[in-house]
Amino acid sequence: MTIEELACEYEAQYRVLSAKLDALKPLLCVYRGKDLYLLRRRMKVYYDMACECKRTAAILKGYYEVE
DSSP, X not given: OOHHHHHHHHHHHHHHHHHHXXXXXXXXXXXXXXXXXXXXXXXXXXXXXXXXXXXXXXXXXXXXXXX
């Protein structure tokens, strides 16, 4: 696997996690109490993971660029 392919894998995972977040957003209006807390916690984890995937993909894409 090349670095470019690995960057594409990270971008794909970013899109999967973003889709999961988009699917959970409507539930914010439905859940209450402890369930809402757990939903927000899960969404925070997905958000952090998505950001890390996007950041890693950007680093990998620029790996061979000359500064």
